[in-house]
Amino acid sequence: MPDIVNPEDITPRYYQLANILRERITSGELPPQRPIPSERQMEEIYSVSRTTIRQALDLLERQGYVYREHGRGTFVSPQKLQKPISELTSFSEDMKRRGIEPGQKILEIGLAVPPEKVCRHLELSHPHPPILRIHRLRLGDGTPMGLQTSYYVMPDGNDISVEELESYGSIYRLLQEKFHIIPTEADETLEVALATPAEAALLQIKAGSPLLLSERITYSQNRRVFEFVKILYRGDRYTYTAKLIR
Amino acid sequence: MPDIVNPEDITPRYYQLANILRERITSGELPPQRPIPSERQMEEIYSVSRTTIRQALDLLERQGYVYREHGRGTFVSPQKLQKPISELTSFSEDMKRRGIEPGQKILEIGLAVPPEKVCRHLELSHPHPPILRIHRLRLGDGTPMGLQTSYYVMPDGNDISVEELESYGSIYRLLQEKFHIIPTEADETLEVALATPAEAALLQIKAGSPLLLSERITYSQNRRVFEFVKILYRGDRYTYTAKLIR
DNA sequence: CTACCGCTCTGGTAACTACCACTAGACAAA
DNA sequence: TTTGTCTAGTGGTAGTTACCAGAGCGGTAG
The missing domain is CATH 3.40.1410.10 (Chorismate lyase-like)
Incomplete structure (x- = not known):
């Protein structure tokens, strides 16, 4: 798994993290309906702040890959087809x-x-x-x-x-x-x-x-x-x- | 204009702020294509942190009321009809x-x-x-x-x-x-x-x-x-x- | 057995700080 | 005049800290 780095890099860390998590989800490593690591655990795992993690999760939530439940955790969406929300495409x-x-x-x-x-x-x-x-x-x-x-x-x-x-x-x-x-x-x-x-x-x-x-x-x-x-x-x-x- | 308060209140501050700004936009007080106060100015105006202001603006941006331009400012959208993004309705x-x-x-x-x-x-x-x-x-x-x-x-x-x-x-x-x-x-x-x-x-x-x-x-x-x-x-x-x- | 309390986990909100990247206008140099 | 540079102001990213609120579990008092 690639590390999350910043120097000499223009893509934001939260964006890199979102890509990593999306990959772990679509590859099946993180199965649907199961919780992903908590935000505080991911601080340790990826060595980034909770701010960054929450920005990444916000992105994935809007894209429909995960959903959150207050007090319980963040879960992988059960969708078969990861369809984006009315995306503007050619x-x-x-x-x-x-x-x-x-x-x-x-x-x-x-x-x-x-x-x-x-x-x-x-x-x-x-x-x-x-x-x-x-x-x-x-x-x-x-x-x-x-x-x-x-x-x-x-x-x-x-x-x-x-x-x-x-x-x-x-x-x-x-x-x-x-x-x-x-x-x-x-x-x-x-x-x-x-x-x-x-x-x-x-x-x-x-x-x-x-x-x-x-x-x-x-x-x-x-x-x-x-x-x-x-x-x-x-x-x-x-x-x-x-x-x-x- | 109502102040933004927290004690004895369950609605988050960023949500209250978004409501206030949305009202100022729909009432025509903040006209389309014109910049709204900068995030740092609003810290003074509403006595909340930039974190809270950005959360409110994130909300309004997703709802289509404002758009941001890096280095220039945040502007009121020119939309005639405030149409929600593929909203789930009956x-x-x-x-x-x-x-x-x-x-x-x-x-x-x-x-x-x-x-x-x-x-x-x-x-x-x-x-x-x-x-x-x-x-x-x-x-x-x-x-x-x-x-x-x-x-x-x-x-x-x-x-x-x-x-x-x-x-x-x-x-x-x-x-x-x-x-x-x-x-x-x-x-x-x-x-x-x-x-x-x-x-x-x-x-x-x-x-x-x-x-x-x-x-x-x-x-x-x-x-x-x-x-x-x-x-x-x-x-x-x-x-x-x-x-x-x- | 049941009901309740409290602890501890989760995500949610909020403030503060720091620095980066982009824009635009002022201003000096060519 | 034109061109480039500087700079102040804007939004964007990121870390840290603190506390709130919901969920779940275990233990205890009834």
Whole structure:
């Protein structure tokens, strides 16, 4: 087991400790429903203060790996699937976590005038000059899973050119490196929809088939909207999961 | 403004402080996008330690009222709608929050043998003796919104009788007062489905209409499963919303 | 046998101290 | 003007100490 160190290291100790404990839990070394060492015991074991231990446990508790009972102890959660609490993930991460190989086929990429609904969500005036729009088919294990349309707005009216995007490869890398934008939270809505003939053709299903429609507005560190994403998932291939608390 | 006190008081100081700050935010006294007093200033203002202040701010940050920027300060979130992070709510609470008057019509209530899928989710053997099942129509502003089927299991094989349930009025009150079960988290899945003729008739829609199918497994304080709920929402009347973080 | 007390374990709250990392503005140097 | 450096202020991490409150167990008085 790696020691917890600090010098020449940027990751906080409580974070390292959380990683160690998470590993001991997921490996099965600390079995579900059983108490883990008490906070005062861990002071000895890991040579860190109780403050640090409690920060690590706070993290693991929020992530759903452990639960605490006052006066009794801290216990490993019995969950089979360690599912994070409504975590903000990209389509690719989402698929990988489900054991499905993600893929995509870009249908169109360029500047487009955002429709009224998109302007409202992105807090833009309407009509508004063209902004970056990406239209693509999302694949799971090689076959169509969903149809995605995303719009992006940059701070101070800056725009992304298609050439720039291509040189970076990933939008999220470009956003982070050039504009220092990191996605931190999002509001998502889900409803049902029926496939139009065009959508059906791309998704390789019959027109009128039921779809799961997801619309997401993503915010950066300083709570600025920067992305609007609409995804139409095939109803027969996609299930949405969430963890609810309190 | 009330002082923060401790003697003869069971609510923690950090909780009181969070309430005070939340009030100052929601009342508009602390406007969005503007910094609130720094942690060191608040030590003076409220006569509590920085430890306590940080605990209060942690709470408010998780609840989405403020966000922090290292080296800059703590700021009031610009949110129009203070939406909780995937909060575990009942159908009634959910509807009230949307400004819709909830209602229900109980279709059937009694003991029933749980189907295999339900047994698996409730961690029961299959086949299993009958357990409590409630089948009801959920209404919004008087018209059908969804069709709900719930199954309940009690600790140590205890069962709830229909008479008992009727004397308590609410299942959740009975669970809390008799079995000390308080729902704390849940796993939810959402997918699309098509209405069968029977379902369509109850929901007053055409057979084959698209529905949003929600299945929820609810856990109590000690992470024990106690409830399985399946709700079929009318696709034309219901939208699911969630807040994603990180 | 039962009921109660008290000890000791657990996590929860709180204060105080110290230092680190980041930000932004002031100010000097190029 | 531009560029870099310094510095004061901000939140972030970490250790230490102290006491409170719930849980569980054993012993004792009834």
